[in-house]
Amino acid sequence: MAELDEILARYTHPETGSLHGAAFVAVDRNGKDLYRGAHGRKRIDPASDKLTLDTVTWIASQSKLVTSVSVLQVVEKGLIGLDDDVRKIVPALKDIQVMTGFEDGEGEPGPGVGRPILEDLQGPITLRQLVTHTSGFCYDAWNPLLQKYSKWAGRTVNMFSGTIEGQLHPLIFQPGTSWSYGPSLDWAGKVIEILTGLTFDEYQQQNIWQPLGAPNTTFFPAKRGLTKEDIMETGQRTEAGTLVPGSSPWLFDCRDSLGGAGLYSTANDYGRLLAALVSGGAPLLSAASLDEMCRPQVGAASDADMRRFITSESPVNSKGWLWTTDPEHHWQDFMEVRQCLCGLNNSEDVVNDKGEPIRRRKGTVNWDGLPNLLWFLDRESGVAATFFTQIMPMDDAISRKVCTELEEALYRIVNNKTKA
Template sequence: MAELNDILKRYTDPATGSVHGATFVAVDSKGNDLYRASFGSSKVDRSEPLTPDTLTWIASQSKLVTSVAGMQLVEKGLITLDDDVRDVVPALKDIKVLLGFEGEDGPAEDLEILKVLRSGGNVHPEKIKPKGAPIYEDVKGKITLRLLMSHSSGFAYDISHPKLLKWSAQRGRTDNMLSGSMEGSTHPLIFQPGTSWAYSPGLDWVGQVIEILTKQDLDTYMQENIWKPLHATHMTFHPTKHFSPNPTPQLHETAVRSGSSLASQPGKSPWPLEARDAIGGAGLYGTANDYIKLLSALLQGGSPLLKKSSVDELFRPQLGEASNAAFRAWILMAGGHRLFRQTGDDATKDEMMPIGHSLVGQVNLEDVVGRRKKGSVGWGGLPNLGWVIDRESGVAATVFTQIIPPGDPICREMLVELEGALYRLKDGKKE
């Protein structure tokens, strides 16, 4: 385990490292630990040690949990993956597809907005407010759990899509994807369901399906049907309420990347500590020690949460040709393909191995040499968290950090190094 220790020590070194704290936990297919350790601090000033029990906002690593919960409802016969959720969720009954705005000259303005967003800038609402009325189209076909979970429903995150930014500006809308309320996920679609792909609040709406069909709020449902069976006591959408009357455990502070180093003061987390709603795609707080219990259960076939056939369905590629092309284009734009370069690949080239998207995250359609195998699934969370389940190799792992902005290249390098060292450790154990 020395190699993994050395990697984490190097990245979190108070003098030379540029990650204030990182936890890495990995298990094998029997649930045995391959590695479990934290290095660095939960505080940006390096004053408190980080541990695998430090409470952390896991952001989009919430999506896996909500997909599992949704699949439990499918197993119970409450809904199928291909039923129209508009028959369940009244708020979606009259949803439309936003095509654009009257009087627009063309896509040039949207491209300029995208350039600003991709450079990390902010777009002022008054500068993008359209003069003409929105142009809508009726939804053709169904909005299903399958489409919501695979981000091919037509929804897109509102603060990263030009049309939705303009729509919000025109309406004076202040809620958005980071508001901690379902109002932030309530807006038009940007394409017809099943025809493309966009990273989206789809799992937020899966959470609403769960709440309506079970007559429970999402946090209560997950406590009873996911975390209690796994003996996980520190996973919740509402930390202050969950731990009351005891104090909320120490939180992993948010650090902000400034150049190649971290800002000297903690940043403000993009997510409210006490969100109004349980947001299935982004809102969970938890610990690495508890999250690995979910990954381990899925690695071992799903028990006590799901049947193996349900896990198989969650993990298989789901997208059609057009949707998968849009997904690959998004990965390239976000730089995510650099996580999966083969040994010897030219780092200056925008090339990518074959990938797809499942109901829980990315699926690798080829082996990554020395790392995850074909059929592995994985995803991450905004403050540069990541998880992977590789059923062929018998490995599940997660890295917990709390650094913004997302897609931090240094955190990506750390993840790649950790994964390579983990597989060398596992292969050494087999020998």
């Protein structure tokens, strides 16, 4: 494990490193550790406390995997089906419409100016659509049409407001006809709240974190007696490449349990989640539910729209680095990926120029978190891992590079064990 230690130590060195802190946890198909380590500091200040595997960190969209597991649990219990219409369960979604554009004008309220063009839904919004980003929801802070709608409607909340109301606005396409990254998983969490009578935080504590023996994960760290100083600080990468103290876009004191991006967790806790999944699902899911969660789910048109999103060079859309062998982010080198119920599914092995597998294998599912966190679940190789840091902006080139180095070093260990 010395190579993995060396990589983390090099990138977090207080004088020459480019990350203030980073943790990496990898587990095998028996749920046993392949590696578990943290290096660097909790804050940018070189004199601050050391980062540990139990340092609480905002995990952003790594929350989505936990929500997907929760969804499969309530489906297993017979409380709902993946293809049931959630509008019959969630009153706020009953009359939601699709916005296709604006009439002529600037979009400001008042006589003679443009108004949003809205149409009724032509079918249901299903639970499956919510967890595959095919529901029609899109994050408002990144969508010009929704930003225009918010200005026109006088909305004072958005995706970072910490409330479910901030995730409520028109859809941007008919459910099931396209793909867009947005707050669908927040609404999946709301479905679970209504079905179970628990807040989503209470549901996860009882059905995920307590069974795993993972005590430090919550939507509400302040209710656990933590302050902002207890949370891993956000580092802001400057144009010159240096790191300065930054600020998290997420509210520390959110009102609602938002399953798309709201969790605070630790590398240790998240590693326990991945250990359960890579070893077959227990005690969280049956093997059949795990299979369902990881298989491709959507049609060709939706997958094509998803691939356009992740291969865009826009800084808010460039998710594709997760699925290329090239750490320099050459756009033409992305492999084909498919949307599943918890992330994206690789269509092929990641190989070197000799065709030898050097990273994740075909069928691996994975996703990331806004401040450059990462998780993947490779059931073929029997390995799962997560990388924890807190760097903005997203898709930080240095964070991409360290993730690639860690993954290649990990797979040298995995492949050597396989040969042995």
